[in-house]
Amino acid sequence: MAETSWPLPPNAVVSDTQYEQLLQGYTPSGVMGSPGDTGIITAPGSGTRIITVRLGKYALVRGHMWYSGTSDVNMASLASNGSGNPRIDLVVLRYTRSTGAVTAAVITGTPAASPTAPTPTQTLSTSGVFEIPIAQVAVAAGATTITTGNITSRETYLSRTPLLGNTAPTTATPGVYLGQRFDQYDTATNTLRRHWWDGTAWNTSLNTAYVGETVTTSADLVIAAGGNTLLANLAFTAVSGVRYRLHFETTYKFATGNGCILTARHTAAASITTGSTSVGNREIMPVSTSWHTPVSLTRTFVATASGTYAAGVTANFYTGSGNLFLAANASSEMYLRVGLA
Numbered sequence: 216m217a218e219t220s221w222p223l224p225p226n227a228v229v230s231d232t233q234y235e236q237l238l239q240g241y242t243p244s245g246v247m248g249s250p251g252d253t254g255i256i257t258a259p260g261s262g263t264r265i266i267t268v269r270l271g272k273y274a275l276v277r278g279h280m281w282y283s284g285t286s287d288v289n290m291a292s293l294a295s296n297g298s299g300n301p302r303i304d305l306v307v308l309r310y311t312r313s314t315g316a317v318t319a320a321v322i323t324g325t326p327a328a329s330p331t332a333p334t335p336t337q338t339l340s341t342s343g344v345f346e347i348p349i350a351q352v353a354v355a356a357g358a359t360t361i362t363t364g365n366i367t368s369r370e371t372y373l374s375r376t377p378l379l380g381n382t383a384p385t386t387a388t389p390g391v392y393l394g395q396r397f398d399q400y401d402t403a404t405n406t407l408r409r410h411w412w413d414g415t416a417w418n419t420s421l422n423t424a425y426v427g428e429t430v431t432t433s434a435d436l437v438i439a440a441g442g443n444t445l446l447a448n449l450a451f452t453a454v455s456g457v458r459y460r461l462h463f464e465t466t467y468k469f470a471t472g473n474g475c476i477l478t479a480r481h482t483a484a485a486s487i488t489t490g491s492t493s494v495g496n497r498e499i500m501p502v503s504t505s506w507h508t509p510v511s512l513t514r515t516f517v518a519t520a521s522g523t524y525a526a527g528v529t530a531n532f533y534t535g536s537g538n539l540f541l542a543a544n545a546s547s548e549m550y551l552r553v554g555l556a
Contacts, residue, residue, distance in 0.1 A: 221233050221237070222237075231312070231315045232312070232341045234278060235277045235278050235279070235312075237278070238277070238278030239277050239278055242275060242278055243275075243373065244274075244275055244276045244277055244345070244347045244371075245274065245275060245347065245370070245371045245372055245373040246272070246273070246274045246349065246370040246371065246372050246373065247272075247273040247274060247275070247372070247373055248272075248273075248372055248392070249372055249392030249393045249394065249395075250372055250393050250394060251392070251393040251414060252372075253269065254269070254349070254350060254366070254368035254370060255268060255269055255272045255274075255283065255306075255319075255349045255350065255368075255370060256268065256269070256306050256349060256350035256352075256366055256368070257269055257287075257363055257366065258360075258361040258362050258363050258365065258366055259289065260360060260361075260362050260363070261360060262289070262292070262360065263292045263359060263360070264292045264293040264294075264295070264354065264358060264359065264360065264361050265289050265290070265292060265293075265360075265361060266289070266290050266293065266306065266321075266350075266352060266361055266366065267287050267288065267289050267290070268283050268284075268287065268288045268289075268290060268319050269283060269287055270283055270284055270285055270286050270287050270288075271283065271284075271285070274308055274317070274347070274349075275373065276308050276309075276310040276317045276345060276346075276347055277310050277345050279310055279315070279317050280317070281308055281317035281318075283319075290306075290319060290321065291321075293321060293323070293352065293354055293361065294323045294354075296326060296354045296355070296356055296357065296358055297356070297357065298326035298356060299326070299356050300326040300327050300328055300330065300356055301326065301327075301328075301330050301353060301354065301355050301356055302323070302324045302325065302326040302327075302330050302353075302354045302356075303324040303330045303331060303332045303333075303351050303352065303353055303354070304321050304322065304323050304324050304332075304333070304351065304352045304354055305321070305322040305324065305332045305333045305334075305335065305348055305350075305351050305352075305369075306319065306320070306321055306322075306348070306349050306350040306351065306352065306369075307319070307320055307321075307322060307335050307346040307347060307348050307349060308320075308346065308347050308349055309344050309345075309346045310344060310345045310346070311344050312341065312342050312343060312344065312345075313342070319349070320346070321352075322335065322346075324354075326356070332348075332351045332369075335347065335348050347371065348369040348370075348371075349368070349369055349370050350366055350367065350368055350369050350370075351366070351367050351369055352365055352366055352367075353365045353366075353367075372392075374394075377395075377396035377397065377398050378395070378396070378397040378398070379397075379398050379400065380397065380398075380399060380400070381399070381400060381402060382399065383399050383408070383410065383417070384397045384399075384410055384417045385417070391412050392412070393412060393413070393414050394411060394412065395411065395412040396409065396410070396411050397409075397410040397411070397412070397417060398410075413454075418454070427449050427450075427451045427552070427553055428449070428550070428551065428552040428553070429447060429448075429449050429550075429551050429552075430548050430549070430550050430551075431447060431548070431549045431551075444529060444530050444531065445486075445487065445527065445528075445529055446463070446465075446477070446527070446528045446529060446530055446549060447463060447527050447528050447549055447550075447551035448486050448487055448525055448526075448527035448551075449525065449526055449527060449551050449552075449553050450485045450486065450523065450524070450525045451524055451525070451526075451553060452521075452522065452523065452524065453483075453518035453520065453521060453522065453523075453524035454518060454521050455518055455519065455520050455521040456517060456518065457517070457518050457555070458515055458516070458517050458518075458555070458556040459481075459515065459516055459517075459518060459526065459553055459554065459555060459556055460513065460514075460515045460553070460554050460555070460556040461479050461481070461494070461512075461513065461514050461515070461516065461526045461527075461528075461551070461552075461553050462511070462512075462513045462550075462551070462552045462553075462554075463477070463479065463511065463512045463513075463528045463549070463550065463551045463552075464509065464510065464511035464512075464549075464550050465509075465510060465511075465548065465549040465550065466507035466508060466509050466510070467499060467507060467508055467510055468507050468508065474498055474499065474500045474532070475498070475499050475500075475530055475531065475532050476496050476497070476498055476499075476530065476531055476532075477496065477497040477498075477499065477510070477512050477528055477529075477530050478493050478495070478496050478528065478529050478530070478531075479493070479494050479495050479496075479497075479512055479514040479516075479526070479527075479528055480492060480493055480494065480526070480527055480528070480529060481494060481516045481518075481524070481525065481526045481527075482524070482525050483518075483519055483520040483522070483523070483524055484523065484524075484525055485523055485525055486525050486527070487525050487526065487527040487529070489529065491525075491527075492516070492519075494514045494515070494516045495512070495514040496512075497510065497511075497512040512528060515556040526551075526553045527551065528551065
């Protein structure tokens with residue numbers, strides 16, 4: 216078969232298949248807007264298992280535009296569920312190649328004690344359908360109505376090109392959306408600094424590889440039986456849902472006592488405590504009482520809240536009390552660093 220290309224002059228007419236192939240390579244499928252928008256699917260809370268498509272919503276599916284219309288529209292009733300088990304239905308935007316249309320549709324799930332949502336069909340050939348999920352609906356056994364509490368948004372929003380400028384942004388740009396990126400190029404240092412819109416301000420918390428570090432020294436540290444002694448603590452400003460890495464290192468030697476456990480912890484507060492969430496342990500054994508042995512502990516965690524946050528390390532002996540030297544001489548340190556994972 217001879218090679219070809221499109222669109223071609225003089226009329227530059229393309230088929231629907233050629234149009235899809237032309238756009239899908241650089242225009243992903245997704246909903247227009249931002250994660251802060253209301254979801255496409257809602258529920259009136261009345262009628263027989265009715266869900267509603269909100270007005271004024273736009274999306275692209277394989278390069279084809281979808282518009283929800285100028286008024287809310289109720290979809291056909293979801294299938295009844297007399298199985299005795301709950302079910303999860305998936306609401307999708309379906310591009311049908313035989314007609315060229317994009318429409319909202321429901322894929323009925325399978326009832327089960329612990330149900331899962333169906334998988335959308337995403338055929339990449341020149342026939343069939345391509346679906347993107349926009350919501351899932353929990354349908355209880357015997358349910359007659361659907362409420363907003365039964366609906367979980369599944370939209371994936373189209374990302375816009377990052378804004379670019381020489382000075383840091385100070386106010387919301389018209390049309391800015393949650394997660395919008397602004398790259399600030401510093402001509403003097405030839406560096407790029409990243410900002411993102413968190414809904415109220417331009418945030419730079421994801422701009423650096425690490426968020427903070429602390430160095431302390433200690434000697435002749437006594438750890439009580441069954442208790443946790445704070446070794447190092449670092450407070451920083453976290454972003455909820457972001458994964459961070461904690462790294463701790465020092466040198467040690469035992470005077471008395473059995474094995475010791477180092478525990479990495481994090482909390483949505485200014486300082487960790489014995490009740491702070493544990494994300495992993497490191498065991499150190501009494502290998503020597505005459506020289507210092509290096510030890511380190513590295514773990515990752517996901518921040519559970521935005522704002523003031525803390526990560527650190529505690530230690531305790533297995534049984535009885537002990538006498539543990541940590542960074543006991545002037546050339547040793549206890550080092551704690553927290554960064555993006």
